[in-house]
Amino acid sequence: MLELKNVSFGYKSQLSVLSNVSLRINSGDFLAVIGRNGSGKTTLTRIIMALKKPSKGEVLFDGQNAKKYSAADMARHIGYVFQNPDRQFFRETAAQEVAYGPEQLGYTTAQIADFVKDALSATGLSHLADAYPQALSKGEKQRLAIASALAMQPKLLILDEPTSGQDALEKQRLMKLLVKLNQDGMAILLITHDMDLAAAYPQRAIVMNNGTKAFDGKVSELFSNAHQLSKWGLTEPAALKISRGLISFGVEQTTSANELSHHLIKLLGRTTHADASTAN
Amino acid sequence: MPAIALENFNYAYPNCDKTLDNISLSIAKGSFTVLLGPSGAGKTTLCLAVAGAVPQYFGGSLSGTVLVDGKPAKDTPMSELAQSVGIVLQDYETQLVAMTVEEEAAFGLENLGLSRSQINLRVKEALKKVGLAGFEKREVTALSGGQKQRLVVAGVLAAAPKILVLDEPASALDPEGTTELYQLLGDLNKQYGITILAVEHQLGDVLPHADNFILLENGKNIQTGSPEQVLSYMRKEQHFAEAIPPLYQLKLTLEEKTGISFSSWRCECDAIAEISKCLQKGVYLSA
Numbered sequence: 001m002l003e004l005k006n007v008s009f010g011y012k013s014q015l016s017v018l019s020n021v022s023l024r025i026n027s028g029d030f031l032a033v034i035g036r037n038g039s040g041k042t043t044l045t046r047i048i049m050a051l052k053k054p055s056k057g058e059v060l061f062d063g064q065n066a067k068k069y070s071a072a073d074m075a076r077h078i079g080y081v082f083q084n085p086d087r088q089f090f091r092e093t094a095a096q097e098v099a100y101g102p103e104q105l106g107y108t109t110a111q112i113a114d115f116v117k118d119a120l121s122a123t124g125l126s127h128l129a130d131a132y133p134q135a136l137s138k139g140e141k142q143r144l145a146i147a148s149a150l151a152m153q154p155k156l157l158i159l160d161e162p163t164s165g166q167d168a169l170e171k172q173r174l175m176k177l178l179v180k181l182n183q184d185g186m187a188i189l190l191i192t193h194d195m196d197l198a199a200a201y202p203q204r205a206i207v208m209n210n211g212t213k214a215f216d217g218k219v220s221e222l223f224s225n226a227h228q229l230s231k232w233g234l235t236e237p238a239a240l241k242i243s244r245g246l247i248s249f250g251v252e253q254t255t256s257a258n259e260l261s262h263h264l265i266k267l268l269g270r271t272t273h274a275d276a277s278t279a280n
Numbered sequence: 281m282p283a284i285a286l287e288n289f290n291y292a293y294p295n296c297d298k299t300l301d302n303i304s305l306s307i308a309k310g311s312f313t314v315l316l317g318p319s320g321a322g323k324t325t326l327c328l329a330v331a332g333a334v335p336q337y338f339g340g341s342l343s344g345t346v347l348v349d350g351k352p353a354k355d356t357p358m359s360e361l362a363q364s365v366g367i368v369l370q371d372y373e374t375q376l377v378a379m380t381v382e383e384e385a386a387f388g389l390e391n392l393g394l395s396r397s398q399i400n401l402r403v404k405e406a407l408k409k410v411g412l413a414g415f416e417k418r419e420v421t422a423l424s425g426g427q428k429q430r431l432v433v434a435g436v437l438a439a440a441p442k443i444l445v446l447d448e449p450a451s452a453l454d455p456e457g458t459t460e461l462y463q464l465l466g467d468l469n470k471q472y473g474i475t476i477l478a479v480e481h482q483l484g485d486v487l488p489h490a491d492n493f494i495l496l497e498n499g500k501n502i503q504t505g506s507p508e509q510v511l512s513y514m515r516k517e518q519h520f521a522e523a524i525p526p527l528y529q530l531k532l533t534l535e536e537k538t539g540i541s542f543s544s545w546r547c548e549c550d551a552i553a554e555i556s557k558c559l560q561k562g563v564y565l566s567a
Contacts, residue, residue: 037426168522233456245552
Protein backbone atom coordinates (compact mmCIF):
# COMPACT_ATOMS: atom_id res chain seq x y z
CA MET A 1 0.00 0.00 0.00
CA LEU A 2 2.76 2.40 1.00
CA GLU A 3 6.44 2.30 0.26
CA LEU A 4 9.42 4.40 1.27
CA LYS A 5 12.43 4.13 -1.04
CA ASN A 6 15.81 5.35 0.26
CA VAL A 7 14.22 8.22 2.13
CA SER A 8 16.48 10.76 3.85
CA PHE A 9 15.40 13.83 5.73
CA GLY A 10 17.28 16.64 7.48
CA TYR A 11 16.72 20.14 8.71
CA LYS A 12 19.06 22.68 7.11
CA SER A 13 21.57 23.25 9.87
CA GLN A 14 21.42 19.87 11.53
CA LEU A 15 22.63 16.40 10.85
CA SER A 16 20.23 14.17 9.04
CA VAL A 17 17.22 13.01 11.04
CA LEU A 18 16.52 10.09 8.70
CA SER A 19 19.04 8.49 6.42
CA ASN A 20 18.28 6.11 3.64
CA VAL A 21 15.18 4.46 5.07
CA SER A 22 13.29 1.98 2.92
CA LEU A 23 10.21 0.15 4.05
CA ARG A 24 6.87 -1.15 2.89
CA ILE A 25 3.55 -1.05 4.71
CA ASN A 26 1.03 -3.60 3.48
CA SER A 27 -2.69 -3.56 4.01
CA GLY A 28 -3.54 -5.54 7.12
CA ASP A 29 -0.20 -4.85 8.83
CA PHE A 30 -0.09 -4.28 12.58
CA LEU A 31 3.25 -2.62 12.96
CA ALA A 32 5.09 -1.20 15.97
CA VAL A 33 7.72 1.48 15.44
CA ILE A 34 10.07 1.61 18.40
CA GLY A 35 13.42 3.13 19.30
CA ARG A 36 15.08 5.77 21.46
CA ASN A 37 13.86 9.34 21.88
CA GLY A 38 15.15 11.28 18.88
CA SER A 39 15.75 8.18 16.73
CA GLY A 40 13.44 9.42 13.96
CA LYS A 41 10.15 7.62 14.70
CA THR A 42 7.91 10.66 14.59
CA THR A 43 9.74 12.14 11.58
CA LEU A 44 9.24 8.85 9.75
CA THR A 45 5.48 8.94 10.25
CA ARG A 46 5.33 12.63 9.31
CA ILE A 47 6.98 11.78 6.02
CA ILE A 48 4.49 8.97 5.43
CA MET A 49 1.72 11.49 6.13
CA ALA A 50 3.26 14.09 3.72
CA LEU A 51 3.54 16.55 6.61
CA LYS A 52 7.23 16.60 5.66
CA LYS A 53 8.78 15.97 2.27
CA PRO A 54 11.86 13.76 2.00
CA SER A 55 15.15 15.52 1.19
CA LYS A 56 16.11 12.43 -0.80
CA GLY A 57 14.30 9.33 -1.92
CA GLU A 58 10.60 8.84 -2.59
CA VAL A 59 7.33 7.80 -1.05
CA LEU A 60 4.97 5.64 -3.09
CA PHE A 61 1.32 5.34 -2.23
CA ASP A 62 -0.56 2.55 -4.01
CA GLY A 63 2.30 2.49 -6.49
CA GLN A 64 2.09 6.22 -7.27
CA ASN A 65 4.83 8.69 -6.36
CA ALA A 66 3.38 10.70 -3.47
CA LYS A 67 5.45 13.81 -4.18
CA LYS A 68 2.45 15.65 -5.56
CA TYR A 69 0.20 14.70 -2.65
CA SER A 70 -0.36 17.19 0.16
CA ALA A 71 -1.03 16.21 3.78
CA ALA A 72 -4.71 16.84 3.05
CA ASP A 73 -4.62 14.31 0.18
CA MET A 74 -2.92 11.72 2.36
CA ALA A 75 -5.43 12.34 5.15
CA ARG A 76 -8.08 10.73 2.94
CA HIS A 77 -6.23 7.46 3.24
CA ILE A 78 -4.17 7.71 6.38
CA GLY A 79 -5.43 8.65 9.83
CA TYR A 80 -2.96 10.25 12.22
CA VAL A 81 -3.39 10.46 15.97
CA PHE A 82 -0.94 12.91 17.50
CA GLN A 83 0.96 12.55 20.76
CA ASN A 84 -1.14 15.22 22.46
CA PRO A 85 -4.59 14.81 20.95
CA ASP A 86 -6.23 17.51 23.04
CA ARG A 87 -4.25 20.10 21.13
CA GLN A 88 -6.00 19.12 17.91
CA PHE A 89 -9.61 19.69 19.08
CA PHE A 90 -11.26 22.96 18.10
CA ARG A 91 -15.00 22.29 17.85
CA GLU A 92 -17.74 22.43 20.41
CA THR A 93 -18.92 18.84 20.60
CA ALA A 94 -17.33 15.45 20.12
CA ALA A 95 -19.68 14.70 17.21
CA GLN A 96 -18.77 17.95 15.42
CA GLU A 97 -15.11 17.22 15.96
CA VAL A 98 -15.46 13.82 14.30
CA ALA A 99 -17.57 15.30 11.48
CA TYR A 100 -14.92 17.86 10.52
CA GLY A 101 -12.83 15.54 8.33
CA PRO A 102 -15.65 14.06 6.22
CA GLU A 103 -17.20 17.54 5.89
CA GLN A 104 -14.07 18.70 4.10
CA LEU A 105 -14.48 15.88 1.59
CA GLY A 106 -17.92 17.01 0.50
CA TYR A 107 -20.05 14.07 1.68
CA THR A 108 -23.77 14.58 2.16
CA THR A 109 -25.12 15.40 5.61
CA ALA A 110 -26.66 11.94 5.87
CA GLN A 111 -23.39 10.22 4.93
CA ILE A 112 -21.47 12.33 7.42
CA ALA A 113 -23.97 11.50 10.16
CA ASP A 114 -23.42 7.81 9.43
CA PHE A 115 -19.63 8.11 9.52
CA VAL A 116 -19.78 10.02 12.81
CA LYS A 117 -22.17 7.52 14.35
CA ASP A 118 -20.01 4.56 13.36
CA ALA A 119 -16.77 6.21 14.48
CA LEU A 120 -18.16 7.19 17.89
CA SER A 121 -19.64 3.77 18.38
CA ALA A 122 -16.40 1.96 17.44
CA THR A 123 -14.50 4.01 20.01
CA GLY A 124 -17.12 3.66 22.74
CA LEU A 125 -18.00 7.35 22.74
CA SER A 126 -21.62 7.30 21.49
CA HIS A 127 -22.90 8.51 24.86
CA LEU A 128 -20.53 11.49 24.71
CA ALA A 129 -21.50 12.74 21.23
CA ASP A 130 -22.62 16.11 22.63
CA ALA A 131 -19.82 16.51 25.17
CA TYR A 132 -17.31 19.35 24.98
CA PRO A 133 -14.03 17.72 23.79
CA GLN A 134 -11.78 19.54 26.28
CA ALA A 135 -13.96 18.34 29.16
CA LEU A 136 -13.39 14.66 28.35
CA SER A 137 -11.01 12.46 30.35
CA LYS A 138 -7.55 11.74 29.01
CA GLY A 139 -8.57 8.34 27.67
CA GLU A 140 -11.76 9.66 26.10
CA LYS A 141 -9.80 12.43 24.36
CA GLN A 142 -7.44 9.85 22.95
CA ARG A 143 -10.36 7.81 21.65
CA LEU A 144 -12.02 10.92 20.22
CA ALA A 145 -8.88 11.61 18.22
CA ILE A 146 -9.06 8.04 16.94
CA ALA A 147 -12.75 8.47 16.10
CA SER A 148 -11.89 11.59 14.06
CA ALA A 149 -9.40 9.55 12.11
CA LEU A 150 -11.82 6.62 11.65
CA ALA A 151 -14.52 8.88 10.23
CA MET A 152 -12.25 9.36 7.22
CA GLN A 153 -12.29 5.57 6.57
CA PRO A 154 -8.50 5.38 6.44
CA LYS A 155 -6.60 2.38 5.11
CA LEU A 156 -3.81 3.04 7.58
CA LEU A 157 -4.04 4.44 11.09
CA ILE A 158 -0.89 5.93 12.63
CA LEU A 159 -0.77 6.50 16.39
CA ASP A 160 2.11 8.31 18.06
CA GLU A 161 2.52 6.96 21.60
CA PRO A 162 -1.20 6.68 22.26
CA THR A 163 -0.78 4.94 25.62
CA SER A 164 1.65 7.31 27.32
CA GLY A 165 -0.01 8.87 30.34
CA GLN A 166 -3.02 6.54 30.02
CA ASP A 167 -4.00 4.41 32.97
CA ALA A 168 -3.92 0.62 32.78
CA LEU A 169 -7.65 0.23 32.09
CA GLU A 170 -7.64 2.72 29.26
CA LYS A 171 -4.52 1.15 27.81
CA GLN A 172 -6.19 -2.27 27.60
CA ARG A 173 -9.27 -0.73 26.06
CA LEU A 174 -7.22 1.11 23.46
CA MET A 175 -5.27 -1.98 22.46
CA LYS A 176 -8.46 -4.03 22.12
CA LEU A 177 -9.83 -1.34 19.83
CA LEU A 178 -6.70 -1.41 17.65
CA VAL A 179 -6.80 -5.20 17.42
CA LYS A 180 -10.43 -5.03 16.32
CA LEU A 181 -9.73 -2.36 13.69
CA ASN A 182 -6.84 -4.41 12.41
CA GLN A 183 -8.97 -7.54 12.21
CA ASP A 184 -11.49 -5.55 10.20
CA GLY A 185 -8.75 -4.85 7.66
CA MET A 186 -7.16 -1.56 8.71
CA ALA A 187 -3.37 -1.32 8.78
CA ILE A 188 -2.10 -0.01 12.13
CA LEU A 189 1.21 1.72 12.77
CA LEU A 190 1.85 2.21 16.46
CA ILE A 191 4.77 4.26 17.79
CA THR A 192 5.39 3.12 21.34
CA HIS A 193 7.91 3.01 24.15
CA ASP A 194 5.98 0.29 25.93
CA MET A 195 7.81 -2.97 25.34
CA ASP A 196 5.05 -5.06 26.92
CA LEU A 197 2.60 -3.68 24.35
CA ALA A 198 5.06 -4.04 21.49
CA ALA A 199 5.57 -7.69 22.45
CA ALA A 200 1.89 -8.47 22.94
CA TYR A 201 -0.11 -6.94 20.06
CA PRO A 202 1.68 -6.09 16.79
CA GLN A 203 2.96 -8.78 14.43
CA ARG A 204 5.76 -6.74 13.01
CA ALA A 205 8.24 -4.26 14.46
CA ILE A 206 10.51 -1.63 12.98
CA VAL A 207 13.31 -0.36 15.19
CA MET A 208 14.68 3.09 14.44
CA ASN A 209 18.18 3.87 15.62
CA ASN A 210 19.96 7.15 14.88
CA GLY A 211 17.79 7.93 11.89
CA THR A 212 18.24 4.56 10.25
CA LYS A 213 16.10 1.47 10.15
CA ALA A 214 17.91 -0.97 12.42
CA PHE A 215 15.39 -3.80 12.35
CA ASP A 216 12.31 -4.73 10.35
CA GLY A 217 10.73 -8.08 11.00
CA LYS A 218 8.60 -10.25 13.21
CA VAL A 219 8.17 -9.12 16.80
CA SER A 220 9.16 -12.57 18.02
CA GLU A 221 12.47 -12.29 16.14
CA LEU A 222 13.14 -8.85 17.58
CA PHE A 223 12.87 -10.07 21.14
CA SER A 224 15.02 -13.12 20.58
CA ASN A 225 18.26 -11.12 20.66
CA ALA A 226 18.93 -9.40 24.01
CA HIS A 227 22.22 -7.89 22.92
CA GLN A 228 20.63 -6.02 20.03
CA LEU A 229 17.78 -4.77 22.18
CA SER A 230 20.04 -2.97 24.62
CA LYS A 231 22.10 -1.54 21.77
CA TRP A 232 18.93 0.13 20.49
CA GLY A 233 17.91 1.42 23.92
CA LEU A 234 15.08 -1.08 24.29
CA THR A 235 14.28 -3.18 27.32
CA GLU A 236 13.04 -6.74 27.49
CA PRO A 237 9.49 -7.41 28.66
CA ALA A 238 9.50 -8.86 32.19
CA ALA A 239 8.31 -12.29 31.05
CA LEU A 240 11.11 -12.55 28.51
CA LYS A 241 13.82 -11.62 30.99
CA ILE A 242 12.54 -14.13 33.55
CA SER A 243 12.01 -16.96 31.08
CA ARG A 244 15.49 -16.42 29.67
CA GLY A 245 16.91 -16.54 33.19
CA LEU A 246 15.23 -19.91 33.80
CA ILE A 247 16.18 -21.60 30.55
CA SER A 248 18.42 -24.10 32.34
CA PHE A 249 15.29 -25.45 34.08
CA GLY A 250 13.64 -26.15 30.75
CA VAL A 251 11.55 -22.98 30.73
CA GLU A 252 10.82 -21.85 27.18
CA GLN A 253 11.67 -18.33 26.18
CA THR A 254 8.51 -16.24 25.85
CA THR A 255 7.40 -12.62 25.88
CA SER A 256 3.97 -13.55 27.19
CA ALA A 257 3.44 -13.35 30.95
CA ASN A 258 0.48 -15.71 30.61
CA GLU A 259 2.44 -18.39 28.81
CA LEU A 260 5.24 -18.10 31.32
CA SER A 261 2.95 -18.44 34.29
CA HIS A 262 1.20 -21.51 32.81
CA HIS A 263 4.55 -23.11 32.22
CA LEU A 264 5.88 -22.28 35.67
CA ILE A 265 2.74 -23.47 37.40
CA LYS A 266 3.29 -26.88 35.80
CA LEU A 267 6.95 -26.99 36.77
CA LEU A 268 6.43 -25.68 40.30
CA GLY A 269 3.34 -27.83 40.74
CA ARG A 270 5.57 -30.87 40.21
CA THR A 271 8.00 -29.48 42.76
CA THR A 272 5.38 -28.94 45.43
CA HIS A 273 4.02 -32.39 44.65
CA ALA A 274 7.51 -33.81 45.18
CA ASP A 275 7.69 -31.85 48.43
CA ALA A 276 4.45 -33.35 49.61
CA SER A 277 5.41 -36.93 48.68
CA THR A 278 8.69 -36.74 50.61
CA ALA A 279 6.80 -35.35 53.57
CA ASN A 280 4.63 -38.44 53.51
CA MET B 281 8.04 14.94 61.54
CA PRO B 282 6.91 13.46 58.23
CA ALA B 283 8.03 15.10 54.97
CA ILE B 284 4.42 15.47 53.84
CA ALA B 285 1.27 15.07 55.93
CA LEU B 286 -2.35 15.46 54.86
CA GLU B 287 -5.10 15.49 57.43
CA ASN B 288 -8.74 15.24 56.43
CA PHE B 289 -7.90 17.18 53.32
CA ASN B 290 -10.80 18.03 51.00
CA TYR B 291 -10.45 20.09 47.88
CA ALA B 292 -12.63 21.22 44.97
CA TYR B 293 -11.55 23.33 41.97
CA PRO B 294 -13.72 26.43 41.42
CA ASN B 295 -17.23 25.42 40.29
CA CYS B 296 -16.40 21.71 40.35
CA ASP B 297 -17.20 18.68 42.46
CA LYS B 298 -14.73 17.50 45.05
CA THR B 299 -11.43 16.31 43.54
CA LEU B 300 -9.87 15.19 46.83
CA ASP B 301 -12.15 13.66 49.40
CA ASN B 302 -11.10 13.53 53.04
CA ILE B 303 -7.51 12.43 52.43
CA SER B 304 -5.32 11.65 55.40
CA LEU B 305 -1.84 10.33 54.80
CA SER B 306 1.69 10.69 55.98
CA ILE B 307 4.84 10.41 53.88
CA ALA B 308 7.94 9.75 55.95
CA LYS B 309 11.16 11.64 55.36
CA GLY B 310 13.40 9.68 53.06
CA SER B 311 10.64 7.53 51.61
CA PHE B 312 10.10 6.78 47.93
CA THR B 313 6.35 7.00 47.54
CA VAL B 314 4.35 6.28 44.41
CA LEU B 315 0.87 7.68 43.86
CA LEU B 316 -1.17 5.35 41.68
CA GLY B 317 -4.75 5.06 40.52
CA PRO B 318 -6.96 5.51 37.47
CA SER B 319 -7.04 8.79 35.52
CA GLY B 320 -9.17 11.31 37.36
CA ALA B 321 -8.36 9.85 40.79
CA GLY B 322 -6.85 13.12 42.06
CA LYS B 323 -3.15 12.26 41.82
CA THR B 324 -2.11 15.44 40.02
CA THR B 325 -4.22 17.59 42.33
CA LEU B 326 -2.52 16.04 45.34
CA CYS B 327 0.88 16.89 43.86
CA LEU B 328 -0.24 20.46 43.23
CA ALA B 329 -1.49 20.72 46.83
CA VAL B 330 1.96 19.72 48.08
CA ALA B 331 3.54 22.44 45.91
CA GLY B 332 0.99 24.97 47.20
CA ALA B 333 -0.39 25.64 43.70
CA VAL B 334 -3.63 24.15 44.98
CA PRO B 335 -5.15 26.44 46.25
CA GLN B 336 -2.73 29.36 45.91
CA TYR B 337 -2.78 29.40 42.10
CA PHE B 338 -5.96 27.49 41.26
CA GLY B 339 -8.28 28.89 43.95
CA GLY B 340 -11.17 26.60 44.84
CA SER B 341 -12.42 25.52 48.24
CA LEU B 342 -10.78 23.27 50.79
CA SER B 343 -10.79 22.01 54.35
CA GLY B 344 -8.23 20.10 56.38
CA THR B 345 -4.47 20.59 56.18
CA VAL B 346 -1.44 19.80 54.05
CA LEU B 347 1.87 20.10 55.89
CA VAL B 348 5.05 20.08 53.85
CA ASP B 349 8.28 19.87 55.81
CA GLY B 350 6.17 21.06 58.76
CA LYS B 351 4.84 24.12 56.94
CA PRO B 352 1.14 24.55 56.09
CA ALA B 353 1.13 24.46 52.29
CA LYS B 354 -1.81 26.78 51.74
CA ASP B 355 -0.42 29.58 53.93
CA THR B 356 3.25 29.38 52.94
CA PRO B 357 4.18 31.35 49.82
CA MET B 358 4.89 28.99 46.90
CA SER B 359 8.34 30.54 46.49
CA GLU B 360 9.17 29.53 50.08
CA LEU B 361 7.71 26.03 49.66
CA ALA B 362 9.79 25.68 46.51
CA GLN B 363 12.93 25.70 48.64
CA SER B 364 11.84 22.44 50.25
CA VAL B 365 9.90 20.91 47.37
CA GLY B 366 10.92 20.61 43.74
CA ILE B 367 8.08 19.72 41.40
CA VAL B 368 8.13 18.26 37.90
CA LEU B 369 4.75 18.89 36.30
CA GLN B 370 2.85 16.46 34.11
CA ASP B 371 2.73 19.02 31.30
CA TYR B 372 6.46 19.56 31.65
CA GLU B 373 6.78 21.74 28.55
CA THR B 374 4.97 24.55 30.37
CA GLN B 375 7.81 24.53 32.90
CA LEU B 376 10.44 25.46 30.32
CA VAL B 377 11.10 29.19 30.18
CA ALA B 378 14.65 29.83 28.93
CA MET B 379 16.38 29.73 25.53
CA THR B 380 19.23 27.33 26.13
CA VAL B 381 19.68 24.19 28.19
CA GLU B 382 22.10 25.76 30.69
CA GLU B 383 19.97 28.89 31.12
CA GLU B 384 16.99 26.67 31.79
CA ALA B 385 18.75 24.58 34.40
CA ALA B 386 20.09 27.76 36.08
CA PHE B 387 16.78 29.62 36.13
CA GLY B 388 15.62 28.49 39.57
CA LEU B 389 19.04 29.07 41.13
CA GLU B 390 19.31 32.60 39.77
CA ASN B 391 16.14 33.42 41.64
CA LEU B 392 17.65 32.09 44.87
CA GLY B 393 20.48 34.62 44.71
CA LEU B 394 23.42 32.18 44.49
CA SER B 395 26.80 33.27 43.14
CA ARG B 396 27.58 32.67 39.47
CA SER B 397 30.27 30.11 40.22
CA GLN B 398 27.95 28.16 42.54
CA ILE B 399 25.23 28.24 39.91
CA ASN B 400 27.58 27.00 37.20
CA LEU B 401 28.77 24.16 39.38
CA ARG B 402 25.28 23.02 40.34
CA VAL B 403 23.98 23.30 36.78
CA LYS B 404 26.87 21.23 35.52
CA GLU B 405 26.22 18.54 38.11
CA ALA B 406 22.48 18.48 37.52
CA LEU B 407 22.84 18.19 33.75
CA LYS B 408 25.33 15.39 34.20
CA LYS B 409 22.95 13.54 36.52
CA VAL B 410 20.17 13.54 33.92
CA GLY B 411 22.45 12.69 31.02
CA LEU B 412 22.42 16.11 29.36
CA ALA B 413 26.11 16.98 29.84
CA GLY B 414 27.38 18.45 26.58
CA PHE B 415 23.97 19.92 25.73
CA GLU B 416 24.60 23.20 27.64
CA LYS B 417 24.44 25.52 24.62
CA ARG B 418 21.67 23.64 22.80
CA GLU B 419 18.42 25.50 22.26
CA VAL B 420 15.58 24.12 24.36
CA THR B 421 13.25 24.04 21.36
CA ALA B 422 15.66 21.74 19.51
CA LEU B 423 15.40 19.02 22.19
CA SER B 424 13.23 15.92 21.84
CA GLY B 425 10.33 15.35 24.25
CA GLY B 426 12.36 13.01 26.40
CA GLN B 427 15.31 15.40 26.56
CA LYS B 428 13.01 18.25 27.60
CA GLN B 429 11.54 16.11 30.34
CA ARG B 430 15.02 15.34 31.69
CA LEU B 431 15.93 19.03 31.49
CA VAL B 432 13.01 19.90 33.75
CA VAL B 433 14.24 17.29 36.23
CA ALA B 434 17.73 18.87 36.06
CA GLY B 435 16.34 22.34 36.78
CA VAL B 436 14.57 21.00 39.84
CA LEU B 437 17.56 18.97 41.03
CA ALA B 438 19.87 21.98 40.73
CA ALA B 439 17.92 23.72 43.49
CA ALA B 440 18.71 20.77 45.81
CA PRO B 441 15.24 20.31 47.31
CA LYS B 442 14.62 17.91 50.22
CA ILE B 443 11.43 16.68 48.64
CA LEU B 444 10.89 15.89 44.97
CA VAL B 445 7.38 15.64 43.55
CA LEU B 446 7.17 14.24 40.02
CA ASP B 447 3.95 13.85 38.07
CA GLU B 448 4.48 11.11 35.48
CA PRO B 449 8.10 12.11 34.94
CA ALA B 450 8.79 9.36 32.40
CA SER B 451 5.73 9.75 30.17
CA ALA B 452 7.81 10.93 27.18
CA LEU B 453 10.92 8.85 27.87
CA ASP B 454 12.10 5.79 26.00
CA PRO B 455 12.59 2.52 27.92
CA GLU B 456 16.28 3.18 28.52
CA GLY B 457 15.60 6.77 29.63
CA THR B 458 12.84 5.61 31.97
CA THR B 459 15.07 3.02 33.64
CA GLU B 460 17.84 5.61 34.00
CA LEU B 461 15.54 8.29 35.40
CA TYR B 462 14.14 5.99 38.08
CA GLN B 463 17.61 4.69 38.84
CA LEU B 464 18.65 8.32 39.35
CA LEU B 465 15.65 9.02 41.59
CA GLY B 466 16.36 5.81 43.51
CA ASP B 467 19.98 6.91 44.06
CA LEU B 468 18.95 10.41 45.16
CA ASN B 469 16.56 8.78 47.58
CA LYS B 470 19.01 6.26 49.02
CA GLN B 471 22.23 8.25 48.97
CA TYR B 472 20.98 11.71 49.86
CA GLY B 473 17.78 10.85 51.69
CA ILE B 474 15.68 12.97 49.34
CA THR B 475 12.00 12.20 49.78
CA ILE B 476 10.39 11.22 46.48
CA LEU B 477 6.71 11.41 45.63
CA ALA B 478 6.01 10.24 42.07
CA VAL B 479 2.86 9.65 40.06
CA GLU B 480 3.36 6.67 37.77
CA HIS B 481 1.16 4.36 35.70
CA GLN B 482 3.92 1.92 34.73
CA LEU B 483 4.42 0.36 38.13
CA GLY B 484 7.07 -2.06 36.89
CA ASP B 485 9.39 0.93 36.42
CA VAL B 486 9.17 2.10 40.05
CA LEU B 487 9.00 -1.29 41.76
CA PRO B 488 12.79 -1.64 42.19
CA HIS B 489 12.98 1.68 44.07
CA ALA B 490 9.71 2.46 45.86
CA ASP B 491 8.97 1.66 49.49
CA ASN B 492 5.49 3.13 49.76
CA PHE B 493 2.43 2.95 47.48
CA ILE B 494 -0.70 5.09 47.78
CA LEU B 495 -3.72 3.99 45.74
CA LEU B 496 -6.17 6.81 45.03
CA GLU B 497 -9.52 6.53 43.32
CA ASN B 498 -12.27 9.13 42.93
CA GLY B 499 -10.40 11.46 45.23
CA LYS B 500 -10.22 8.94 48.04
CA ASN B 501 -7.25 7.25 49.63
CA ILE B 502 -8.12 3.59 48.98
CA GLN B 503 -5.02 1.85 50.27
CA THR B 504 -1.60 2.85 51.59
CA GLY B 505 1.30 0.58 52.45
CA SER B 506 4.36 -1.17 51.11
CA PRO B 507 4.25 -1.94 47.37
CA GLU B 508 3.70 -5.62 48.30
CA GLN B 509 0.72 -4.81 50.49
CA VAL B 510 -0.95 -2.49 48.00
CA LEU B 511 -0.39 -4.78 44.99
CA SER B 512 -1.75 -7.78 46.89
CA TYR B 513 -4.78 -5.72 47.90
CA MET B 514 -5.37 -4.72 44.27
CA ARG B 515 -5.20 -8.34 43.21
CA LYS B 516 -7.39 -9.69 46.00
CA GLU B 517 -10.08 -7.05 45.66
CA GLN B 518 -9.69 -6.81 41.86
CA HIS B 519 -9.38 -3.09 42.46
CA PHE B 520 -7.52 -1.45 39.54
CA ALA B 521 -5.86 -4.86 39.12
CA GLU B 522 -5.01 -4.07 35.47
CA ALA B 523 -2.21 -1.85 36.76
CA ILE B 524 -0.35 -4.65 38.54
CA PRO B 525 2.88 -4.94 36.56
CA PRO B 526 3.51 -8.26 34.71
CA LEU B 527 6.40 -9.07 37.04
CA TYR B 528 4.20 -8.93 40.13
CA GLN B 529 1.20 -10.46 38.39
CA LEU B 530 3.37 -13.51 37.81
CA LYS B 531 4.35 -13.69 41.49
CA LEU B 532 0.77 -13.45 42.71
CA THR B 533 -0.50 -15.99 40.15
CA LEU B 534 2.21 -18.50 41.00
CA GLU B 535 1.57 -18.12 44.73
CA GLU B 536 -2.15 -18.57 44.23
CA LYS B 537 -1.86 -21.65 42.02
CA THR B 538 1.03 -23.47 43.68
CA GLY B 539 0.69 -22.47 47.32
CA ILE B 540 4.34 -21.43 47.45
CA SER B 541 5.03 -18.05 48.98
CA PHE B 542 7.94 -16.16 47.54
CA SER B 543 9.86 -13.38 49.23
CA SER B 544 9.42 -9.93 47.79
CA TRP B 545 10.06 -9.46 44.07
CA ARG B 546 11.20 -6.04 42.98
CA CYS B 547 12.93 -6.87 39.73
CA GLU B 548 13.23 -9.72 37.25
CA CYS B 549 16.49 -10.81 38.88
CA ASP B 550 14.67 -11.39 42.20
CA ALA B 551 12.07 -13.46 40.38
CA ILE B 552 14.68 -15.58 38.62
CA ALA B 553 16.53 -16.20 41.91
CA GLU B 554 13.38 -17.12 43.83
CA ILE B 555 11.93 -19.42 41.18
CA SER B 556 15.33 -21.06 40.64
CA LYS B 557 15.51 -21.83 44.35
CA CYS B 558 12.17 -23.64 44.24
CA LEU B 559 12.95 -25.50 41.03
CA GLN B 560 16.35 -26.62 42.32
CA LYS B 561 14.79 -27.92 45.48
CA GLY B 562 12.23 -29.75 43.35
CA VAL B 563 14.86 -31.36 41.15
CA TYR B 564 16.76 -32.43 44.24
CA LEU B 565 13.71 -33.94 45.92
CA SER B 566 12.44 -35.84 42.92
CA ALA B 567 15.92 -37.21 42.20
